[in-house]
Amino acid sequence: MTTLPQSTGKKLGLVIDLDICVGCQSCATSCKEWNTGGYSAPLSDHDPYGGDPSGAWLNRIHSYEFDDGQQAKTVHFPRSCLHCEEPDCVTVCPTGASYKREEDGIVLVNPDTCIGCKLCSWACPYGAREYDYDDGVMKKCTLCVDRIYNETIPEEDRVPACVRSCPTGARAFGDLDDPTSDVSKSVIARGGFNLLDEFGYKPTNKYLPPRKAEVPAAPVERQPEQVAAPGNTAIEKLFSWVDKALS
Amino acid sequence: MHPAYSVIFFTTASGAGYGLLFWLSLAEAVGAMPGGRWLSFAIIAVALTLISLGLLSSTLHLGHPERAIGAFLQWRSSWLSREGVAAVLTYIPAGLLALMWLFNIESGLSSILAILSAVGAAVTVYCTGMIYGSLRTIRQWSHHLVPLIYLGFAAATGALLFGFSLAICVSLPMWTTLLILVTTVTAAVMKISYWKQVDADPGQYTREMALGMPHLGTARPLDPPHSRPNFVMREMGYSVARNHAEKLRTLTMVTLMGAPIVLTLLAMLIGLTGLWLALAVIAAGVGIVTERWLFFAEAEHVSQLYYGAARA
Amino acid sequence: MNIQQPKVETSAPVGDEVKQTTCYMCACRCGINVHLKDGKVRYIEGNRDHPVNKGVLCGKGASGIMQHYSPARLQSPMKRVGPRGSGQFEAISWEEALETATEWLGTVRKSDPKKLAFFTGRDQSQSLTGLWAMKYGTQNFAAHGGFCSVNMAAGGLYTFGGAFWEFGDPDWDYSKYFMLFGVAEDHASNPIKIGMGKLKNNGAKIVSINPVRTGYNAIADEWVGIRPGTDALFAGALIHELFRTQQVDLDYLIRYTNSPWLVIQDPGAADDGLFARDEDGNPLVWSRDAEGFASGKAGDLSASLTGSRTLADGRTARPVFELMAERYLDEEYSPVAVAEKTGIPADQISRIAAELAHVAFKEEIVIEREWTDAWGRKHDKLIGRPVSMHAMRGISAHSNGFQTCRMIHILQILLGSIDCPGGFRYKPPYPKQTPPNLLPHGAVQDIKPELPLGGPHLGFPHGPQHLLIDDDGNPSRIDKAFSWDAPMSSHGLMHMVINNAAKKDPYGIDVMFMYMANMAWNSSMNTPGTLDALTAKDENGEYVIPKIIYSDAYYSETVAFADLILPDTTYLERWDCISLLDRPISEAEMMADSIRHPVVEPDRDVRGFQTVLIDLGARLGLPGFTKDDGTPLYPGGYPDYIVNHERKPGIGPLAGWRGKDGETFGVGEPNQNQLDRYIENGAFFEHKIAPEHAYFRHANRGYIDWGIEKGIRMSPDPTIFQLYSEPVQRFRLAAQGHGDRQPPARAKDRIETHFDPLPFWYAPLEETMVDTNTFPLHAITQRPMHMYHSWGSQNAWLRQITAENRLYIHTDVGKSIGAKDDDWVWLSSHHGRIKCQVRLMDGVNPHTVWTWNAIGKRRGAWGLDDDAPESNRGFLLNHLISELLPEREGGYRYSNSDPITGQAAWFDLRVAIEKAEDGAGHTEPFYEPIGTGNQPASPEKLAYGKEFRKAKS
């Protein structure tokens, strides 16, 4: 597979709901925990207890403030590989270690053949690939390929670690090629969008935008009943309403 | 982009080496090569040494140099792979030429080998340029002039080395002088025009596009995902202060463009060609490294939109 | 040259074993599946069957591997050999450690037990530690509640027998309108996240009231960026609007609250403001049916909410409802009047009130389901007011938090939304009585050598008669809890202990015994003063606090200041018991408790603290820990205790699988296989509440009777909501000069003002005592969701996420001082100043600055290098927060706490900000590193999991 597959059997990917993501980092640390012992083990850390700690992570959570001139809005923003349909991160790879799987569209790095030239990370506009200095190979989101088909774990757990752990339910996994899948439906229903669509890599992962607040049936202010109380004060009106209501 | 010294050394040394090989081969092919076989051999040896050192150094930044052989596999899609293949293929005619000179083998094949070497050199440098030129993630790189500038400076630094070699071993023919002047001026014009163009381009991608929600208004980063820089920030987020870059650009213009032209003219007009050209080689050496360093340091990667850049 | 797509091993077994236990990277106590491979932890995931987290994990829980293998783990018992704070220790054997502790503790117990102060921090075994302290006989015991959120616990328990604080949850399934007051993360970490996800997907509206817009507040549909300390004004204005627009649930008020109860109106009399009562002590209401007085406890549905009545003795009494209406309909609480102080526009307040009423009354939920109320009346449906609220430390960590919390509860109750479908729901064993029938023990007169306390330390005073004071009115306890300084301090005042002990105010102590509390750094107010107190020496050169015993699992800042270290295990290595006697893990629809059990063996010379405590109890010969013949009662340590201890006959630490063969639950004989049953069941026990017992549990006959049968409830009486709080009024009466226990002169005003039986707003105390022009800004902290106080920074993964903190300031504040992102500033309070870096944002109240809590670390601690960002650029606000308020007339300095409950007022802090030169590039104050004892060096790189990959190929 020198180049990208003509088409893939499925388009497996994630749908991330920015309307419910609270930025808790659960998906980031679950990802790290699963993957440091999984397909691309390890995800090394440098200076872990020192002045400049850093390491390879496959999923990172940003937060941004948006300002539309009225009120600032904070958005938590998880970011991992989007398993693009036409990404150069695969085609630039000189070794073929970076490839897109024919059967499900997952973009993977083969840790046994990667030479660590980093070119694929240069070709990714999303900053989704992270080089493991210790291991000398490129690491990236595997869509938890070693979970989603794993027959040694219960069927309901055959989802990516990040999806499995997300406490708010902001992450969903499925086939975005199948219009009947839950993920495809939520993308339609909620106006799911691509990151940096203009770039043309055709990401598979989709993001759902923050919803506009729906005020429950814009309430009409209730007009207090007028009463023939001496002062017609709010208190008198209240008491008279109470008496009437209870009698 | 992070300016990795191994990569800077690789592209500059192998660029000059391929340039030198290119001019030597052309001179040989058209029969314009002065001096005897030893001179030709010496020059091709220098060229191949520069090329080999460059290629070797490029493996230094690999995580797994021992697997480098795998890099030849994907020539259908990968410019890096193509470059590797071209480089290896170029070794064949160039190596044979060198052997013929070394063992004084006279053969009509030599001009064919020379032409193949020249083509190989040009193709390899073009591939190097296209490794960068094909990356749409970096607007300073995906520019159409990038492979041409790689070719241009390979030609200019190669010509300078070629001229210098002739000057110290035999004498500097006028066509070589002109070659140096023409290639240097061409490369300089391309580079300056490139700078003008990339400076005028604010970048077509914005942070809001990267986040995909322009309707929410302007965005700015609040908390980064990690306190300390990660790989993506170190590799792709390297940036150089504007005024520092200006100074380095001036240095590039002086050492890589101005000095070789002036010194070559001096050589042409005053004599003492060996001395002037030696100075020109030194100046251009400083210049090309500076130019290449800047090529990386000034390159802005789209991924940095997630880490605070407003445009890329 | 086409190469084949590689074959990927997609079905590799995760590990060779899975063990289920309970997470303890925070107090949420989620169920976890720990996958082990070759004896090492391969992966930790949430237990799908667990009542708390239902399979999910938080950011901390999912990085448990790095917590468990932290290089900061203590290695063995140690005794201090250098000066306190030097971190010079000598490793000793457990035998030596236990003998030393026994000797120190035994000496005190034989002479003057109060000279032991035993305080525990993030303790999840309080029913054991409390019992131990009781049997030891010191009155000086508490856990962290007093500096944490006692305002929420007390505010709720005195009002409706539950509390926001862990004792209840919004009805995430049915709620349509959710208001979140002052919460960044909370103890119910995963349940809140699961719940908010549900609300969003159900289309409910979320309104957040918080000066800062991050985390939960970021996803709220409406953000109310309130000015800190003014929530009671906001809630009061909502109540004002509900009354003004006549939208309150009258039926609910009559059924379940004391709003019809008649309050004596006789200013100056000793019973003014108390309920009018009949001979049996029942509060009186006016019955419209009987056209006369009736008992407020009889459930008379015709009880009148309005009308002054003349009592038999000729005095007047008015129903609570009228007093409430008067209070909140006053102009003082009108939206227009509160708009400026709260920073919330009046029309927004009115709109929110209208929305609340709309959802509560126009979108009510009706569930057809039979149930019987406390008075035996059958109902065929459940009426839900789908408005729910939750509040935590944004309310509680202010000195007006108790009253503010009560105000929010009143708002909920007026809307009829406590324990109804869609409202706020109790978690068993709640509700309790209002207030719970649990009184504090430990008056100094009752403390005798070698004599246990007469009852538990902490409780809920009903009036001055229950204070723990001596005959002169002085505090009995070292933290002055249950004294006139903080009469209703139901959780003690942990934040005062060290400083009081060092000042010998009210008296000195001999041994300070602490467990799991990082008091030498991020959990004390006035960190510098606390460090001085820990190292203060008397005229003989002896430490004023002579002996400090401390149990920690990690090399925290506090370790360096202790004399004897009892190293604990990590949460994967020990037995624990999360008991219904303590802080339950129940959810609204189920009663539940759980355990931890060792899933990996310790590789160090460490022991579970509870086992150590039980051992010490036996060595000291404490009743309850020794048999009659003096031998240990629980030779098997904590697991033995968990199974065999009985609080009352049949009631023990665990409710599940009781009875000889585990055939029953709640009440039953000890079952020797109980722990195995727990382990088989995933380390927890749950019992689903019967559907007819699921709502209105304050007055649900079935639930109440079932609760008594199962040992979680004492009284068959319903819990009647105390909108008007008589215990509070009793303290006020004392301040007005009534009764035989009256506050000292200096406290009279303070008590009279703050002990208002109806919630009201008053300005947080610090801002009434400092010049607010000099200190114009409020300074608060928030918990990062991925860090637990100080523990997170030793975690190699979590600390990459946040290794240093910034002070977040509004862009306008940034402009006014000319500061951009990352610039250094000086932040000063009346107490001190710190230097830190800023980050600008818009989603913050413009008068407020804030930072992430507990990121700043002291050099030398936690296995971190001296150049760690945490100790160079990370900082704490604690250096600015005084544990004492400025002097009042007369020179007395009160604790910087709520005057009612003693809750630490962390968020009352007022500050000034100015730009600073970056200078040395590090924070100030910048302490010398503490020594690192015998701790092993931390590794320079990590490639955790590499070994698993090798195993694969």
Ligand SMILES: Nc1nc2c(c(=O)[nH]1)N[C@H]1C(S)=C(S)[C@@H](COP(=O)(O)OP(=O)(O)OC[C@H]3O[C@@H](n4cnc5c(=O)[nH]c(N)nc54)[C@H](O)[C@@H]3O)O[C@H]1N2
């Ligand atoms: N991840 C994590 N979880 C934890 C902890 C932890 O350290 N880390 N700690 C645990 C502990 S001990 C506790 S007590 C709980 C506490 O949990 P929370 O109650 O969530 O405590 P804080 O993080 O202090 O959040 C207080 C919130 O109140 C806001 N606030 C401050 N002042 C005001 C005010 O006057 N009005 C309003 N409306 N809001 C205000 C702040 O902006 C902040 O958002 O969390 C527990 N859970």
Ligand SMILES: Nc1nc2c(c(=O)[nH]1)N[C@H]1C(S)=C(S)[C@@H](COP(=O)(O)OP(=O)(O)OC[C@H]3O[C@@H](n4cnc5c(=O)[nH]c(N)nc54)[C@H](O)[C@@H]3O)O[C@H]1N2
């Ligand atoms: N400025 C500011 N300060 C605050 C707050 C705030 O909001 N703002 N919040 C306050 C609140 S609500 C609280 S509850 C306190 C919390 O303060 P603390 O209760 O002191 O919490 P930690 O800092 O987590 O310290 C707990 C100690 O327990 C140790 N420990 C961890 N695991 C174990 C174990 O398994 N066994 C043993 N024996 N020890 C263990 C840790 O190493 C640490 O030293 O902080 C308070 N401080």
Ligand code: SF4
């Ligand atoms: S997100 Fe980046 S790494 Fe992933 S497929 Fe797209 S381009 Fe490649």
Ligand code: SF4
């Ligand atoms: S780093 Fe590895 S995967 Fe990426 S381009 Fe180079 S060889 Fe391919």
Ligand code: SF4
């Ligand atoms: S799918 Fe797997 S590898 Fe990708 S971000 Fe989620 S947990 Fe990480």
Ligand code: SF4
């Ligand atoms: S786990 Fe879910 S809520 Fe938490 S940061 Fe990730 S996507 Fe957001």
Ligand code: SF4
């Ligand atoms: S909320 Fe997180 S850290 Fe706390 S117990 Fe649950 S999983 Fe563990």
Ligand SMILES: [Mo]
């Ligand atoms: Mo707390």
